[in-house]
Amino acid sequence: MDSDIRRMAIKDAKVLMVGAGGIGCELLKTLALSGFQDIHIIDMDTIEVSNLNRQFLFRKSHMGLSKAKVARDAVLKFRPHINITSYHANVKDAEFNVEFFKQFNVVLNGLDNLDARRHVNRLCLASNVPLVESGTTGFLGQVTVHIKGKTECYECQTKPTPKTYPVCTITSTPSKFVHCIVWAKELLFAKLFGDKNQANDLNVHSKDGDSTNHKEDVFERSSEENFDEYCCRIYDHVFGYNIEVALTNEETWRRRKKPTPIFIRDVLPKIKTKKNGILFENGSVSALPSVGLKNPQEIWSIAENTNVFLEALKLFFEQRKKEIGNLTFDKDDQLAVEFVTAAANIRASSFGIPLHSLFEAKGIAGNIVHAVATTNAIIAGLIVIEAIKVLQDVNNNYRMTYCVEHPIRKMLLMPVEPFEPNKSCYVCSETPLLLEINTRSTKLKDFVEKIVKNKLGMTSPLIMIGSTLIYEVGDDLEEDIAANYTRNLEKVLFELPAPVTHGTILNVEDLLQELSCNINIKHREEFDEEKEPDGMVLSGWTSQVDKDRTTSSSTEPQIKDNNVIISKSEEVFRNKRKLSEISKSDEAATGKEIDLNDDDDDDLVLLDEDPGHSNKMRKLR
Known part of the structure; x- marks a missing residue:
């Protein structure tokens, strides 16, 4: 009898899968082989070569094609009689609203970023549809069940935001290799190849010693320079002269180890200057072959890093000239990874920081914890087990299951009972938040970007003070109203039509997510630049925590941009x-x-x- 009920629950279920990557491929296959008949998949990504080692539904011939559509076609080859609907789209698109979610019996997440996870969580709460959440990080993984009113929602436990570093540390006093990676990726790469009109905190000095952020002062190639000469000049300026200027500030290095300026003449003495440019000893047409490098896990010498840096820079300007000015760092852009690795290693060498391999640097730059196909398969199986329980409405048997790398009490899979909803969660319990902010110096646009969008994860915000609407977004807004809201963005909070002061209560809504919360404002004059770089502190939903949630600092949730894993x-x-x-x-x-x-x-x-x-x-x- 139980088996008949289970088969009916599976056969009649309408399932939404979000994500068709590492977990998603395994999950779609497992759902199809378990008897599910009606499956919908949303994924905005296309297939890349780095996916092929673990996303087994894809082949090299599928490069550049939609993950959702290719996954659908692959599974239909061995389960042709089931219904699979694919959407090559972003789950945050307006078409995937609450009404769309209401048609499903359960939603299964196989996502790779915190922002999308939070969005799906809110839509599931608004549509009252159960959510089975998952994530993997190497050999670690987890599956959790979120049902409105019965278990905690995905956001009942606060998730640490991705690590950020003070600008002064990145630009002037790096002490860790990750500081050098951030400098190379977010500042140097962006300055050379990105949007020239974007503000950039790269601390570069002109020849007269003045600090400047204008690309034309240092990074602009003169008409007399060929690419080889230009690349060498950039190298000497960034890693040599700029460090020499920094050393003139003796106070900075009073209690720190001084960096060492690095010039090309000291690293590659065999480079010869010719009328047509710089002739490298071995000749080269690409970054890695130029120095005979093949093993991505080998740590390059400073000379090898220098050659890779120069060749990568040259190749960008010679072979990818049309992209210059519009490039952003992409972990799947091999030349970009090589450039960032070399630049970070040279800077690390200057500051006495251990060098890293291309493989390690790529992982740091792309926030990558390299995936393990077996872990994905285990997690996909656990997702299906919990989905079946949800469909059978056996809520006393739901489990949060954690996959661990090393046996604990000889256990690799650790099932625990789900937590109850957190009464202080602002998402599912509508608890007011507290924001400490300088209302006389902070503009509305900073509040919208740093708090409403980044911290609260809202995509279509509407902000009110009492009955006064001060900000809204939407394609259906009249032109004069939209212009008025745009003007408000540039105003300091205290100068808005309804002034924001100490004690003001802001009501913030997201119509797409059907989420609303109140924020109590506390005026504060000063903030610690190191500990509070945003100049504002949001709190409130972490004040009430169940006793059985308390863990040591080593067991706090660990959030990765690439994957999410909560270790218990x-x-x-x-x-x-x-x-x-x-x-x-x-x-x-x-x-x-x-x-x-x-x-x-x-x-x-x-x-x-x-x-x-x-x-x-x-x-x-």
Whole structure:
């Protein structure tokens, strides 16, 4: 009887999958083989060569094609009688609104960024559709179930924002390799190849010693220079002369180790100047072959980094000239990665920081934790297990399951009971927020970008003070009204039509997400530039935390741009699981088959560490 109910729940379900990447490919295959008949997929990405090692539905011939559409076609080849609908689009597009989400029985996330996860979470809450969330990071992974009113929503536990670094540290006093990567990627690369009209904090000095941010002063190539001469001049200026100027500020280096200026003549003495440019000893037409480099995990010498830097810079201007002025760093742009790696290593060498390989630098620059196909497959299977429970409405059996790299109590998969909704969550409990901000110096546009969009994740915000509407976005706005809102963006908060002062309550809404929250304003004059670089502090929803959420700092959620993984310690595992389950798990060492929960059909994978069993995997029911 139970099996019949399960089959009906699967067959009649209408499922929405968001993401067709590493987890998504495994998930779509597993759903199809599990009997699901009506599956919809949303993914905005196209297939790239770096996907092929783990996203098994794709082939080299699919390069540049839609992930969602190719995944659909691949699965239909071995399950031709099911319905799969693909959308090559962004889940944040207006067409995927609350009404769209209401047609589904469950939503399954296989996303790779925090912003989209939050957006889907809010649409699921507004449409009252269960969400099964997931993420992987290397050998780590997790699956969580979010059901309105029954379990916590995705945002009930605050997620740390991506790490940012003070501009002064990046431009003047780097102490870690990541500082050099950020400098090379966000400042130097952007200055050379990006939009010339965009503000840039790259600290570059002209020949007279004055600090300047104008590209034409230093980075503009004169008509007399060929590319080789230009590349060498840029190198000497950025890594040599600029460091010499920085060293003149003795106060900066009073308690710090002084950097060493690096000039080409000291690194590559065999370069000869000719009338037609600079002749490299071995000749070159591309960055890596120019110095005979092949192994991406090898750490280059300073000379090799110099050659890669010069060749990459030259190739950008010679072969990708049309792109100059519009480029942004992309981890899948091989030449960009080579340039950033070389630049970061040269700067690191100057400041006495250990050098890194191309492989390591790419991971740092792209915020990459390299994926493991097996982890994706395990997580996809767990997603389907939880989805079936949701469809059967067996809420007493939902599990948050964590995949760990090393066995804890001989367990690689750690299922725990879901948390209840956090009563202080501003997303699902409508708890007011508190914002500390200087209302007399902060403009509305800074509040919108840093708080409303970045912190709160709203895409179509509407801001009101009492009954006064001070900001709104939308294609249907009349031209004069839209212009008025644009003017408001440039005004200081205190100077708005309805002034924002200490004690003001702002109401912020997102009509697409059907989310509304109140923000209490607290005026504050000064902020710590190192600890509070945004000049504003948002708080409120973290003030009330259940006792069983408390963990050591080492077990706090870890958020990656590429993937998201929430690691739980054994202590949390003990706190959340039933006492009877914990005592039974100890029997794993005896090799007996045990039932962790009489009503739970989940399989628990344990690793037998007995050498006599060759570390084989056992399934314990």
